[in-house]
Amino acid sequence: MLKAMLEEAWHAMGANRMRTVLTMLGMVIGVGSVVLMMAIGQGAQYAVAQTISTMGSNLYIVISGSTSAGGLRSGGGGGPTLTVADGEAIAELDGVSNVAPVQQGTQQLVYGPNNWSSTVVGTTPPYLDARAWTIVNGYPFGDSDVRAATRVALIGQTAADNLFGADDPVGKTIRIRQSPFVIIGVLGKKGQNLDGRDQDDTLIIPLTTAQRKVFGNPFPGSVRLIMVQATSAEAMPTVEKSMTALLRQRHRLREGQDNDFFVRNLAAAADSAAETTRVMSVLLGAIASVSLLVGGIGIMNIMLVSVTERTREIGIRMAIGARQRDILAQFLLEALMISVAGCLIGLVLGIAGALLTNAMTDMVIVISGGSVLVAFAVAAGIGIFFGFYPARRAAALDPIEALRHQ
Numbered sequence: 325m326l327k328a329m330l331e332e333a334w335h336a337m338g339a340n341r342m343r344t345v346l347t348m349l350g351m352v353i354g355v356g357s358v359v360l361m362m363a364i365g366q367g368a369q370y371a372v373a374q375t376i377s378t379m380g381s382n383l384y385i386v387i388s389g390s391t392s393a394g395g396l397r398s399g400g401g402g403g404p405t406l407t408v409a410d411g412e413a414i415a416e417l418d419g420v421s422n423v424a425p426v427q428q429g430t431q432q433l434v435y436g437p438n439n440w441s442s443t444v445v446g447t448t449p450p451y452l453d454a455r456a457w458t459i460v461n462g463y464p465f466g467d468s469d470v471r472a473a474t475r476v477a478l479i480g481q482t483a484a485d486n487l488f489g490a491d492d493p494v495g496k497t498i499r500i501r502q503s504p505f506v507i508i509g510v511l512g513k514k515g516q517n518l519d520g521r522d523q524d525d526t527l528i529i530p531l532t533t534a535q536r537k538v539f540g541n542p543f544p545g546s547v548r549l550i551m552v553q554a555t556s557a558e559a560m561p562t563v564e565k566s567m568t569a570l571l572r573q574r575h576r577l578r579e580g581q582d583n584d585f586f587v588r589n590l591a592a593a594a595d596s597a598a599e600t601t602r603v604m605s606v607l608l609g610a611i612a613s614v615s616l617l618v619g620g621i622g623i624m625n626i627m628l629v630s631v632t633e634r635t636r637e638i639g640i641r642m643a644i645g646a647r648q649r650d651i652l653a654q655f656l657l658e659a660l661m662i663s664v665a666g667c668l669i670g671l672v673l674g675i676a677g678a679l680l681t682n683a684m685t686d687m688v689i690v691i692s693g694g695s696v697l698v699a700f701a702v703a704a705g706i707g708i709f710f711g712f713y714p715a716r717r718a719a720a721l722d723p724i725e726a727l728r729h730q
Contacts, residue, residue, distance in 0.1 A: 340630075344662060347626045350619030351666025351706075352673065355699050357612035359674025362695040364681070365605025367688035372601045382421075382554040383454060383590040384564065386414075386571070388547070389583060404546040405584040408531070410574060411550045417566050419559035424451035425547040427534050433487060433527060434499040440486040443526045444500065446534020447551075452478075454553040462494040462509030465530055473532040478509040480524040503537045505529065564589065613702070619666065620706035627659050627714035635721060642723035652719040659711020660704065667703035671696060 388404040408425050415423040427446040432439055445451070448470055452459075465476050477498070484493045493507045505527075514523040535541040554563045564587060575584055631638070638651060675691055682689040 343626060343629075347622050348662055348666035348669070350622040351616070351663055351703055352619075352670040354612070354616035354619040355667045355670025355703050356674035356677065357615050358609060358699045358702070359671060359691070359695060360677045360681070361608035361612040362605065362699070363674070363678035363689045363691045364687065365601070365608045366690040366692060366695065367682075368601045369598070369605055370690050371688040372598055381456070382557055382560055384552040384554070384560075384567070385588045385590060386410075386550040386552060386567070387586045387588065388549065389585045404543055404548050405575065406547050406550055406571075407545045408547060409545065410571060411547070413570060413574060414550065414552055414567055417563065417570065419555050419563045419566070420552060421555045422450040422454040422551075422553040424448050424454055424551045425531055426451065426549050426551055427531060427539055427541070427547050429539055431500050431527075431538060433483060435487045435496065438487050440483055442480075442483045444534065444538060445526055445528045446531045446538065447528060448531055450553075451528070451551060454551050457514070458512035459509045460512045461492070462507070464509055470530040470532050473536050474530055475503060475505045475533055475537065476508045476529065477505045478511055478528040479507050480511045480526040480528075481513045482522050482525040483527055484510055500527075500538055560589070616702060616706055619703075620663075620710035623659050623662055623707060624710035624714060626662075627655060627711055628717070630658070631655065631714050631718045634718075638718055638721050639723050639725070642721070648719040651721075652715045655715035655718050656708060656711050659715065660707045663703055663707025663711070667700055670703070671699065674699070 386406060388406045406425075411423045411425040414420060424447045428443060430441055431444045433442050433444075449464060449466055451457075452464055459478065462478075464478060465474065468474075469476055479487075479493055487493070487498065488496065493510055496507050497504050498507065499505070511524070511526070511528070517523050529538070531547070552563070552567065554560045568583070568587060571585055572583065577584065641651065675696075678689045678691055681687060
């Protein structure tokens with residue numbers, strides 16, 4: 325029975341090949357668009373997730389703010405309001421795993437005839453743990469290097485490539501503002517951050533060395549920012565509250581007086597970026613799904629035309645014993661075959677388009693089996709949904725009136 329119905333549906337589709345192809349084209353474009361847009365959206369989600377994982381987890385950045393004196397407030401460009409001692413006090417709080425004071429800026433790195441402008445970060449050993457930064461070659465500096473203001477450095481992959489090319493940087497000496505620094509380690513690759521800046525274009529040196537030899541420090545003991553890592557995501561609200569209260573107490577701020585520092589929750593920023601890309605992915609899929617809807621309307625339109633053209637045929641079938649459900653099933657099967665055939669072609673073109681986009685651009689593309697199955701299921705559902713009304717109309721025809729139809 326099913327085989328006979330399939331053969332009949334195939335024959336009906338072949339009788340009007342051009343019309344069938346044009347009807348199928350709507351589903352091809354719809355499914356192909358959905359697969360491509362979902363691949364782009366999921367690729368963006370994956371890229372953001374990878375970037376977030378390189379930032380480190382459960383992080384806060386405490387930034388020096390404005391100072392007040394005699395009723396006058398200075399902007400962030402005034403003297404830093406945070407100190408190394410503030411960082412040491414924060415490290416004693418419950419729920420805090422790592423604290424690293426940071427002084428950073430852009431400097432020219434020189435090695436022989438090569439020079440490269442890079443971000444120089446002066447900090448302490450816990451910075452690497454807080455940022456989940458690995459050493460792929462060499463070794464990190466320690467607390468003794470910070471105390472002695474040793475001229476040693478850890479170099480990022482981008483800076484290393486531009487200064488040393490294919491040579492091993494470890495053990496080589498570079499110059500920053502005429503001061504020699506020995507490269508003792510190479511940092512693992514991280515890629516871009518959420519702002520699009522290259523995290524590997526960096527040089528990390530001991531905090532005291534940065535303050536004395538590179539940036540200078542007219543405010544001894546002060547820093548521009550402090551990086552704080554909580555022990556867990558659950559501990560973050562408590563840590564933020566305790567940290568704010570501690571700094572207000574240490575900075576002798578009266579009740580009602582504004583903070584002279586800012587606390588930035590990197591985890592919240594990362595979650596916001598992830599949610600934004602998730603919404604973008606859904607939006608792209610929804611926009612592409614409109615073409616699936618148009619394809620479904622095309623199927624319904626063509627099936628209605630087919631019912632009108634084959635009214636006499638339907639009457640003859642009913643006259644020789646075909647039941648209403650047989651007619652209904654026949655036309656539903658034809659609509660489903662057109663939809664599924666268009667879906668399969670659309671899947672192939674969508675995947676090919678995604679792979680081509682990946683090959684021609686730096687865009688991350690993720691083709692998941694789930695998105696392919698969803699596109700296929702939606703296309704089949706559209707074929708049944710939009711094919712039901714024409715099929716129901718065909719099944720409801722009066723055999724006598726159908727036989728009279730010319």
